[in-house]
Amino acid sequence: MSQQRNGSTSGSNGSGPNGRAAVVGVSLNGDAGVELKAGVSESFFPDLPEATVARLPEYLRALHHLADTGHDTVSSEGLANAAGVNSAKLRKDLSHLGSYGTRGVGYDISPLIGQIEYILGLTSRRAVALVGVGNLGHALAGYAGFTSRGFRIAALFDADPSRVGERINGLVVKHINEIAVIVKAESISIAVLATPASAAQSVADQLINAGVTSILNFAPCVLSVPDRVDVRKVDLAIELQILSFHEHRKSARINGGLRG
Amino acid sequence: MSQQRNGSTSGSNGSGPNGRAAVVGVSLNGDAGVELKAGVSESFFPDLPEATVARLPEYLRALHHLADTGHDTVSSEGLANAAGVNSAKLRKDLSHLGSYGTRGVGYDISPLIGQIEYILGLTSRRAVALVGVGNLGHALAGYAGFTSRGFRIAALFDADPSRVGERINGLVVKHINEIAVIVKAESISIAVLATPASAAQSVADQLINAGVTSILNFAPCVLSVPDRVDVRKVDLAIELQILSFHEHRKSARINGGLRG
DNA sequence: TTCTGTGAAACGTTTCACAGCT
DNA sequence: AGCTGTGAAACGTTTCACAGAA
Numbered sequence: 263m264s265q266q267r268n269g270s271t272s273g274s275n276g277s278g279p280n281g282r283a284a285v286v287g288v289s290l291n292g293d294a295g296v297e298l299k300a301g302v303s304e305s306f307f308p309d310l311p312e313a314t315v316a317r318l319p320e321y322l323r324a325l326h327h328l329a330d331t332g333h334d335t336v337s338s339e340g341l342a343n344a345a346g347v348n349s350a351k352l353r354k355d356l357s358h359l360g361s362y363g364t365r366g367v368g369y370d371i372s373p374l375i376g377q378i379e380y381i382l383g384l385t386s387r388r389a390v391a392l393v394g395v396g397n398l399g400h401a402l403a404g405y406a407g408f409t410s411r412g413f414r415i416a417a418l419f420d421a422d423p424s425r426v427g428e429r430i431n432g433l434v435v436k437h438i439n440e441i442a443v444i445v446k447a448e449s450i451s452i453a454v455l456a457t458p459a460s461a462a463q464s465v466a467d468q469l470i471n472a473g474v475t476s477i478l479n480f481a482p483c484v485l486s487v488p489d490r491v492d493v494r495k496v497d498l499a500i501e502l503q504i505l506s507f508h509e510h511r512k513s514a515r516i517n518g519g520l521r522g
Numbered sequence: 523m524s525q526q527r528n529g530s531t532s533g534s535n536g537s538g539p540n541g542r543a544a545v546v547g548v549s550l551n552g553d554a555g556v557e558l559k560a561g562v563s564e565s566f567f568p569d570l571p572e573a574t575v576a577r578l579p580e581y582l583r584a585l586h587h588l589a590d591t592g593h594d595t596v597s598s599e600g601l602a603n604a605a606g607v608n609s610a611k612l613r614k615d616l617s618h619l620g621s622y623g624t625r626g627v628g629y630d631i632s633p634l635i636g637q638i639e640y641i642l643g644l645t646s647r648r649a650v651a652l653v654g655v656g657n658l659g660h661a662l663a664g665y666a667g668f669t670s671r672g673f674r675i676a677a678l679f680d681a682d683p684s685r686v687g688e689r690i691n692g693l694v695v696k697h698i699n700e701i702a703v704i705v706k707a708e709s710i711s712i713a714v715l716a717t718p719a720s721a722a723q724s725v726a727d728q729l730i731n732a733g734v735t736s737i738l739n740f741a742p743c744v745l746s747v748p749d750r751v752d753v754r755k756v757d758l759a760i761e762l763q764i765l766s767f768h769e770h771r772k773s774a775r776i777n778g779g780l781r782g
Numbered sequence: 783t784t785c786t787g788t789g790a791a792a793c794g795t796t797t798c799a800c801a802g803c804t
Numbered sequence: 805a806g807c808t809g810t811g812a813a814a815c816g817t818t819t820c821a822c823a824g825a826a
Contacts, residue, residue, distance in 0.1 A: 307774040313796090316760075318767070319759070320757075323743075324744075338807075344744065354796080356808090361808085364804065364808075365802075365807050366806050366808080367804070368808085382767045382770065383769055397661050401657050401662075402658075404657050407757075407758060410759075411763065478762060478765060482667060484605060490772070492769075494765060496761060497579070497667075498665060499668060499670075499673070501754050502648075502671075502712065502738060503642050505752055506673075506712070507641065509711050509736055510643025511643075512735060513643075571817070572817095597786090598787095610820075610821095611819080613785090616787090623787075624826065626786080628786085
């Protein structure tokens with residue numbers, strides 16, 4: 263959701279005060295049709311359900327894995343298993359992208375990878391700024407998955423002068439008062455926020471002023487942002503608390519003796 | 523949403539092969555009623571929608587913040603803003619917990635905190651195992667939010683002998699072949715998986731054999747687990763890819779000139 | 783009057799079941 | 805015969821709008 267998305271989440275909008283909104287996943291309005299054939303890399307933008315969008319990256323990962331292990335075709339059942347969903351859902355999702363399957367056979371992996379990467383905007387490597395190189399931010403700065411899955415960390419920022427100047431993975435940490443200049447210079451539109459909660463809103467405001475329109479927020483707080491800005495939230499303690507609920511429910515079942 | 527859903531994500535189950543399922547968020551079946559009054563800390567288990575469960579931690583965080591800043595009552599509008607949702611949703615969610623509001627006034631913060639913590643199973647600090655103290659795992663081991671929001675990291679594991687024995691935050695890293703013994707000895711039911719994807723399934727199997735029934739998975743792969751085990755997935759690259767989709771859509775809007 | 787609690791409507795998502803292409 | 809693509813049904817979630825308690 264989620265969305266928080268977690269989701270899944272993934273979620274919906276709640277209007278905040280004075281025209282700002284705390285947003286996790288935004289509704290889709292475009293309704294241009296899908297007219298793309300395999301191999302063609304320009305198309306109008308299909309109108310995808312948000313739940314589908316949230317699953318495309320998992321399909322993409324599964325498809326890359328299949329391609330790497332020598333497959334070039336896969337059935338809806340096979341891809342669904344690899345992605346952890348059921349096959350009806352997978353077929354419905356992929357049907358929104360246009361027709362990449364052959365009845366009686368399955369899906370052609372390579373053009374399907376191309377189409378999903380196109381839809382997700384991964385045809386060129388996107389520049390990402392990371393703000394907050396403390397405990398967690400430091401680890402994120404070194405996370406190989408960013409690099410291998412379509413992104414490039416283009417700038418690191420921190421408010422702490424003692425951390426400014428530090429070199430991480432070949433990048434020098436800049437002070438947050440350089441956000442405006444660097445974000446504009448590098449045309450960065452996505453930022454990862456790994457600051458303490460107390461600093462997050464102020465940093466988000468600076469990022470948005472500088473032109474950032476998508477934020478991945480690791481700080482445990484709600485951000486208030488304009489409608490045009492997308493925010494997704496990742497909160498480790500929230501994830502554990504949801505699991506804790508399920509643990510509690512399981513033991514209530516056993517102790518209460520009811521309903522299995 | 524969930525999962526996964528996040529998913530986020532929150533989400534639903536997809537049956538896997540031979541009775542195993544890749545699970546992100548599990549449906550609720552109990553239907554015991556809510557009979558709890560403020561201050562009483564035993565109750566039957568209410569039948570909460572999964573979407574509500576996923577939001578309770580955010581309400582809890584907001585409530586703690588309000589309590590810390592001297593409030594003892596809050597309106598649905600006020601709490602909803604603090605939690606980033608709309609007030610109708612908040613009221614519906616809280617109505618599932620029983621009646622903690624007073625019409626014309628608002629909600630009593632302190633008993634509401636107590637009830638949410640009870641429902642989430644946070645009345646005693648839960649022991650958590652963390653497997654994989656590489657780049658990300660190391661940061662998670664030091665994350666203060668675990669400690670401050672109801673959890674206690676009770677054990678650290680890694681497969682790499684050169685990391686075994688390292689001391690992090692007062693805990694010594696153990697080898698993963700000690701999982702069975704330590705998880706049982708410490709009655710650990712929740713584990714955080716921060717291993718490479720290639721090791722994740724095998725480690726998950728060991729954890730589950732040892733008695734773990736909830737897993738927070740940071741590895742970019744689908745885990746196959748028995749139905750009784752809950753899995754939530756956090757994948758940083760997936761979150762960025764979802765944001766990338768929205769970036770792509772925004773620029774398609776502008777370039778295509780259609781629909782605002 | 784104010785603000786919660788809640789039926790009912792609206793909406794989005796998932797699942798079913800099968801038509802139809804290969 | 806096999807497997808995709810898809811209407812239609814089922815389900816879950818959100819929003820509306822207001823009854824009714826304080």
